[in-house]
Amino acid sequence: MTRARALTLALAGVVALWLLALNFGALGAVALRAEGLTGLRAADWAAVRFTVLQAFLSALLSVALAIPVARALARRQFAGRGLLITLMGAPFILPTLVAVLGLLAVFGRSGLVNEALALVGLGPVNIYGLHGVVLAHVFYNLPLATRIILQGWATIPAERVRLAVSLGFTPSDRLRHLEAPMLREVAPGAFLLVFLICLTSFAVALALGGGPRATTVELAIYQAFRFDYDMGRAAALALVQFALCLGAGLLALRVALPSGLGGGLDRPLPRLEYRRGALWGDSALIACAALFLLVPLALIVARGAPYLASLPASVWQAALRSLWVALGATALTTAFALVLAHAILALPRAGALGLEWLGLAALAASPLVIGTGLFLIIRPIADPRDLALAVTMLVNAGLALPFALRLILPALRDAAATQGRLATSLGLHGFARLRLVTLPRLRRPLGFAAGLTAALSMGDLGVILLFAEADRATLPMQLYRLMQAYRQDEAAGAALLLLLSSLALFWAFDRWGRADAAA
Incomplete structure (x- = not known):
């Protein structure tokens, strides 16, 4: 040696x-x-249920929205596409509290959405609680899921696409025979990765949880630790949280299914023609995703700049x-x-x-x-x-x-x-x-x-x-x-x-x- x-x-x-x-x-x-799980209260088990529920809904919505956005990005070439895909990665490295403040600037009590609703005589929306936590997690994880699924589209062999074109496949045929097998392989892994991230999201629940009915296990650990000084209960909750994360992590490693598409020769994908309605639909999806992700960041800059020096x-x-x-x-x-x-x-x-x-x-x-x-x-x-x-x-x-x-x-x-x-x-x-x-x-x-x-x-x-x-x-x-x-x-x-x-x-x-x- x-x-x-x-x-x-x-x-x-x-x-x-x-x-x-x-x-x-x-x-x-x-x-x-930890003194076993018998010392956990009913509120603690409610926190466990809320944690799993918000993580499931957040992952489901993130992946469900990412699939059409990724499909639109995969089908279209336009000026600034590369920059947009790069900017879509920003929320993943964005500090969670900054993301929360950006969402509050849009959906909070004095945010843009409530100001617009007031102009037309409608009541305000409340961002706190389950829907606020899910909204923040979708904002945070939609770009990640989109990037993962977009990579899946890039793995479809160009030879299969050329064969589909030569056989006269319609967009629905391509979806069924090429894209759906790829999604069966990629989407479950993306779902479980987002689910795992949302299980351990502490700052979002801390800022937007909105009371006992919207408390995650990590927030319950923090409360038992810092406010109740109950180390035994905090330790028991920590064991429950570890079990949840371990189960999700092991499942994420084993869930991917083979697509059956095989390999190719790494040739560039051929240009495909789509109906004009599909063009407008793809454009609308890309624009909505860009606005959802970039407007909160722009508001953070606009509202914070006057006070930065002071x-x-x-x-x-x-x-x-x-x-x-x-x-x-x-x-x-x-x-x-x-x-x-x-x-x-x-x-x-x-x-x-x-x-x-x-x-x-x-x-x-x-x-x-x-x-x-x-x-x-x-x-x-x-x-x-x-x-x-x-x-x-x-x-x-x-x-x-x-x-x-x-x-x-x-x-x-x-x-x-x-x-x-x-x-x-x-x-x-x-x-x-x-x-x-x-x-x-x-x-x-x-x-x-x-x-x-x-x-x-x-x-x-x-x-x-x-x-x-x-x-x-x-x-x-x-x-x-x-x-x-x-x-x-x-x-x-x-x-x-x-x-x-x-x-x-x-x-x-x-x-x-x-x-x-x-x-």
Whole structure:
């Protein structure tokens, strides 16, 4: 065994121990503190039912709306199409509270929709409760589902489409024989991914839940933890949440069905002719989706810009704390993903599969569950409030690791397959090989993974609420405090600052990855 391979495996062992402690050690602490599920109240079981219901409705609506939007985008070419598809990815990296404020600007009590209804003599709509939570989740996840399903359309072999054209297939024939088999393969996975995201959505329920009837399990954990100081009940709820996430995660890994379309020769799809009515329908779908996603973001900018320069010092201090947490989490995530990816390639199949599964385990984890377990572990040793930012950084790094690993591992496999033998024949090993051969070919996925991690960490509102007090608040926590205090002008400015910070971090890292990156 070479020294570089031994060092890689040793570092991977350290990362694996950290993942075990973070994901399963915290869960073990929760399980030890929980006194069974008998201590849960009727309201807690109502929260479980509400959690599953809102996640199911959110996933169902997101995928049901994404299918026609993705189909319209797949069928049409127009100026700005690429930019629109890129902008549709913005809500996924958008801080949740910023998205909530954008939706409030459109659908809130003094939002555009209620102002328009008042002009025609109709009563206002109420965004709080189940429908508000579902609306926010659809806003947040519709672009993600659309991108997944649009990729599915791109996988239909061009040869099958050309054959369908030569046979005179109508649009309904193409839907039945080409598109429906693809959707049977792609849509269930998209549904379960959105369902899993909505199960662990804490900030949306916190801001739009609207009372006991619209409380999720994570919100119930937070209330038991911060307000009732009932650690046993919080731990029991955390176990229930883990069971829900684990079940959804395992099902998401096994649900995809083979489409039966086979492979092709990667030729471009032929241009298809559609009825003029279909053109107008596709255009209307694309326009409505763009308005639904972009108008709330435009209102955040318009309402927050006048107050950005006059924000109090506490907001800027919170922004610096968030920046420190985001950059620290990004450094940890990218380093750990690189170590795990190299170790996975170096290990035998069984060991590589186990390490890869461990790296992806956080997909079924809940930040509130991990945070509860870490609080129970730390409290006998030190004051958890003193470690609030460090713990938040570690948890954010762990939760972003599955995304980074899925981006980096395929690129590393490709680099090893195409450049590995040449590098070995030239005597390149260890850090020299990493610097000269591997990293230039990983720059694009590394930049994207770092940008995604930094943006998600910058806007995270979860663990920090369990640990921190006002003097250690991050920017999302400070924004939530301003919203609670009804300081709407300052909240609008803080929301714009959070939006700009998250997008700037993502843009900077992603641009670094794309600048002069090796093909």
